[in-house]
Amino acid sequence: MSLIKQLAELVGFHLSYRGAFGDKVIAKDQARRALLKAMGFDLDDESLIKAITLLNQKQWLNILPAVHIVKLEEQQHFIKISLPKTESLLLQWKVTPDLENEFEDGLGSDIAGSVEINSLQLIDETDIDETHYCQYLLPLPVLEQGYYQLNIHTDKVQANCPLISTPKMCYSPQKASANKMWGLTAQLYSLRSNNNWGIGDFTDLCELVETSVTQQASTIGLNPLHPLYQQNPAHRSPYSPSSRCFLNTLYIDVTKVANFESCNMAKVKVNSKTFQQNITAAKASELVDYPAVAKLKYEITELLFKDFDDNKKDTYPLMSAEFDDFKQKHGKDLQRFATFDALNEHFNLTEKNVYGWSDWPTNFQDPNNAEVGKFQLSHASRIEYFCFLQWIAHTQLNAVTQCTKDKDMAIGLYLDLAVGCDGSGVDVWSDKALYVAGASIGAPPDGMNPLGQNWGLTPINPIALQTQGYQPLVKALRSSMQYAGALRIDHILGLMRQYWVAPGMAADEGVYISFPFDDILRIIALESSRNNCIVIGEDLGNVPDGFSETIQNAGLLSFKVMFFERWESGLFKRPENFPVQSISTIATHDTATLSGWWQGRDLAWREQLNLYPNEEAGHADRSSRAGERQNLIAALEDLKVIDISKAPQQEPALMNTELSVAVQKYLATSPSHIQLIPLEDVLEIAEQVNIPGTIDQHPNWLQKLPVMLEDFWQVNSVKEIIQAMKEARPN
Template sequence: MPDAPDTSTAAAAPSERLQELARRYGVAVEYHDWQGRHVHVPASTVVAVLAALDVDADGDDAVEAALVAVDEAPWRRTLPPVVVLRDGRVGEVEVHVPHGETVRCELVREDGRTVPLAQLDRWTEPRTVDGALVGRAVLAVPADTPLGWHELRAWVGDHAGDDAPTATAPLAVTPSRLELPEGVRDGQHWGLMAQLYSVRSRRSWGLGDTADLAELASWSGGLGADFVLVNPLHAAEPVAPMEPSPYLPTTRRFVNPVYIRVEDVRETAYLPSTDRAVLEWAAEELRAASASGALVDRDAVWAAKRSALRTVFEAGRSDAREAAFAAFRAREGQGLADFATWCALADRYGLPSSRWPDAAHDHGSAEQRRLVGEVADGARFHEWLQWVVDEQLEAAQRTATRAGMALGVVHDLAVGVHPVGADTWTLGAALARGITVGAPPDAFNQQGQDWSQPPWRPDRLAELGYAPYRDMVRTVLRHAGGVRVDHVMGLFRLWWVPAGLGPDAGTYVRYDHEAMVGVLALEAHRAGAVVVGEDLGVVEPWVRDHLRERGVLGTSVLWFERTQDGAPLPPERWRELCMATVTTHDLPPTAGYLAGEHIDLRDRLGLLTRPVEEERRVDEADRASVVAQLAERGLVPDDPTERQLVEGLHRLLRASPSRLLGVSLPDAVGERRTQNQPGTHEQYPNWRVPLGDGAGDPVLLEDLPRHPRVRSLLDALLTDHPIR
């Protein structure tokens, strides 16, 4: 990566040829900000972003050479790296061969059937590449090709009769439209939204776990809920300090074992009484923290659980259980082995990984293989942890559906991963280096955001056949009725921030949204799951149109649903294909929001870019306009209390056509404290606040069925469906 640009030239505009090169790689040279202003991206930013894609654009000669290279790239390959199509349509595949040579191509379907592909009558002028003429043929993929992952095979010229093809490429046929699961195709369906770690019970070890998830699903399912939406459960660091944000995981493919309920591991029941006693003793202090309402301490929880789980692991398993573990390892393959090895290396050498021996980063070397062999036992433990948590998530989903839920558990997919986490070690060049993902300035984060996460490289994802992305989505959906995709606009474009620049100095980079949305829809179809895209913030209008066309639900947050002139949008005009909620985890719970606590907090933390009095005036007017809407509709009495306002806002949701309604669990108990304040790190205890009431007193899972505010809010939401 080049050094940060000199500030004297940072604002220079890119030349026309640099702009053309940027467009060829999907790098934006201009955009409209949250206030509609036209912004031109400085040349320095464009050059830095292209460098992260291994494109040298430093100077006119380099730009010209790069333009030639990108033009010739497809002509240098027989087949494209991957082909992603929609079902029910004739697909087209471009094949490049030496001019005058014949080509034979076939499709090998997932079911093993082989289908020859016919060449379309399309003439393209041959092109000289490296001194030789190269021709292009266009082949047709039949419209009746079934959904799934297939393989293209091509034989060129004299090799047309060989067994081994000249080239191969994956071909994915994806749903033109992802249909809703049968249980939610008609009417409205509600569910709870919970930060699982914050929902503690009297039996959990200081942090909500898989058993608590099953209990929450069973209880709410008995009241008619059709889903429980939880925070991302992605894996974090295996050693302290564990990153508190579930949206900054070390990998999105695997699960954080901190959510394991130790007592529910089958082998725990067979431990010697002395080991069982030690296990119970380790849990006592953590359970006391839950009862006291102390902040969630992931490091303390994981230290105790890890010790207990290591004891269980070393106790061994029956032959049948060992066979089940082996089957899990075989199914997850090299991805699991690599992740577990990274965890074991972190156990031995600590984090960040810059402390590790250089050989640990020399993938494929003999010295690295030696290090991997030395930590093999530790890696096997981490593989076992993934098997255990997978089993417990399967049990939680089974409990949810048996309780009558149409969807069950809906998981959350984070935008990205930690900059020095497992994925950056295991996935290598699939992630861009010297770049982090964020968001440009907007009304709620006026300085912009830098999420410190390395983005997928669009080009490398294609070269890998989207396999890392596909495998991640499969894991998230394996034991789920749905997935919420955080910042779903990232499937279309992401805000890339070059190292050394502020978040307001980045630019957008586009992805192949047909492929990104298509692969997501294919895996959701196979899982029988619903997909909800979090499409808040700066969104190009056509993006929502595309998602709706593909059957991906949007997100409507009551406070943000406004007409063009800023008035509250009547709920009758909200989208049908969406999940409607009153609030989101990046705002205070509704009781706190009604009191303007988000303005006070941002003022205390220095996050405002305009005077606090102006912020309060604008915010109070916005909130007052929504409250007036409640009064006009008779949804609250005169001079309503905070509790009546919260309930009135949830009644308002029922007037929308939205298919899914999400009820924040903190709203149900009167909580006022926010879970996360964007733009902060240590200034606020983000992602560590346990579930509590309006006074901050703890509310444990067992208290929910009898909590007066819970029952009152659900009664208000379900006026047509009284609580059983």
């Protein structure tokens, strides 16, 4: 085996994978080389031999592992340690709760002890450079679930590593409700209301929650709420965030900021004729006009911050105290985030085409550079402003979360965690050692995307993730779970194996790399348990056999999309085949809506945008749709959920509400503990939210709902579907 292959395999790259069409795909050597180089490896023979040797020997040369997972259900816990052989040596150890990760209930005090090394169980030994190394099992004390630090030392050596004590299972949806539940999913930006400024906001969300509860809905699902780029509002995909640890401040309702009513400057500006005309124009726009909305909102938040900053001691002491608490809680991470936004704004004012840190002067591309420190001093007020925006967004979203609790909504908010971050954003800038610059996360070719996908997201280095004790993952999970009763993890397969596209290579030439999935599932279970948050793994696409069962065994819910649940014959699977530990739904943001599918709108887009690998594939898709419509009607009739005399016309295909209601009744019969209904399907919208593989060719992440929120509940299809859900899945 070549040195490149040896190193690639040690790092975790797969030599091949089984494609969605059953073919064996061999990884290209060119891709392996490019990805290893992106990970920081030198590729000359001498460097390769050195890297291979170090990776092979690290389990011996390192006294403790980078991080150790303690399985809470096991009666006795051990950790493997490696030491040079000695006749007799006293080893002292101490387990300390990690105060930065401690919840309110605390984890008790330090636990310490000592042991003669030669009394430990010897499990393996080897010789390296004339030194004989021995691996032992060191017993650990019984620990409550949580985060700890283990320190060990002798009179010759000292070492430490994180200990993470985890449950086996995530928080169960049955704890939220013993009954099967249902809920609605919304693209928050798409909500239209009398009071918003051209984009759905947190006040709209609160109103949606309040009315949905009265209709017996158990949850409201949302697109990711991660921050994008304030200086580039046209960058709109919620799955390509700058960070996964903060919020998109475009969703702030400016009129609900605490000092809005008392800020005369802001009220005069908002009430001015020109400003009101601009609000009207933003609301009237057929698609969300992100730049126009951003200009409106941030013009007023600037005034609100100035008013707050000038008067916080005398007029706003309570606001000031809460803001200080928020800053203290988020500490360095918030300062880094706000510094990034301030720097990006600064360089946008002086240069065109600045989209992120890689476009800044070199001295500012490292957050630890002295120039960044000087900037923080000279622009302290501006950095404080960006902290202020995050605090306002947190306050308003937290109020929605509290509303779900006050209204006894069984689950509450169902949030979405993106699979990664945009490479130009703050998370990558803040910790370049964690990320593999130049590489991109994607997906191999499949039935929906036969050319493969390159999502443009910078992947995390799995070795660095372990070295950091999984804390970047913990922060991302916790940042969303603090608001959520359920969290969907996008493309969860990427936490077991991730498809990386090398710099300059096509999306169908990617290589899989393994992640420490068992450890990651344990950490997800720990954070789920601590936050009482249900976790859903989006396990669609080219997933290996048994993967869905693996996540279900860890307490995560699988994701069942009706369009994908078919037998090889093309017949739809009966919903009774869905597992209890799952969520069922008709569609996702990346698939056609029911109306669009029925009428072939998705096929027309694929043909128009040349998304087929060849003409034959497109012709086959279009030819089979008529039969697929017949199969759907047959499946609905089989379960007696459709009045066949009212079934919609098939040729040419016309949509009707009988079909909309029947499909939801069909899914409601499944054992799936949660059923989700997209607002686009409730309203029988033909256009899908996003077409993967496109950016501006289709109005991705731009479309507003055709109905105002105030009128939503009076729409006939809405009333009929909700009534059907009340009967099929009563609270």
